[in-house]
Amino acid sequence: MRLTWEELEWERVADRVGRRRLPDWDCTVGLVVGEGAALLIDAGSSLAEGARLRREAQALVGHRVTLVALTHPHFDHVFGAAAFAGAEILVADGSAEMYERGRGELCADAVRNGLDPGAAEEAADALVRPGGFVRGTRRLELPGGVEVLLVRTGDGHTAHDLVVVVPGDPTVVFCGDLVEESGEPQAGPDAVPSRWPAALDRLLDLGGEDAVYVPGHGAVVDAGFVRSQRDALAARFGVPGSGVSR
Helix, strand or coil, X not given: CCCCCHHHCCEEEECCEEEEECCCCCEEEEEEECCCCEEEECCCCCHHHHHHHHHHHHHHHCXXXXXXXXXXXXXXXXXXXXXXXXXXXXXXXXXXXXXXXXXXXXXXXXXXXXXXHHHHHHHHHHCCCCCEEECCEEEEEECCCEEEEEECCCCCCCCCCCEEEXXXXXXXXXXXXXXXXXXXXXXXXCCCHHHHHHHHHHHHHHHCCCCEEEEEECCCECHHHHHHHHHHHHHHHCCCCCCXXX
């Protein structure tokens, strides 16, 4: 029996589009539903969390998740991906090495941030190799006429950020950690601060003024919030030529 978004504590964002705020790191997972197909956006911070998301997604849509798009290679967004056996894993072009040889680094980061060491090692060992790499824009057409765009808007939070755009009324933009609402955007050693404001300019161009913007952490926001965060990042990192955005 299929359940509703509300029954499973997911937030319906638009027709055929929802998202789930996960505990611990307040990370967002998205779901886009087609006829007999579904796209998951990010996969949780552990195999156990990924398995819970798989069960919930199947209860929502009545079938398996067939595609998983990972917005960037950080443990809280990718460690649950191995729970989605048979799904095609889609990531930003250039990030293959992180998934193939960066397991130890991801595991260490997860433990530093409070994930149980055993769960971190288990997830790192099982980390799946992506099956598809996005350079520029990749258009997906889910059965039932659901269009999805996977877009490399540019580097920012990492050198391998990927956003997911679902055109519609409203258009929904899954921003990954290019945008964060529940705290200041995090800039670790793999961030590219000099390019981050430009990536947000592109993101705003893709979504437009009336889109719903889903951050990697926190509540859904609007274009005004993204614009303000873009300006704050430009000031924070002293990006030349980045005054107040449009």
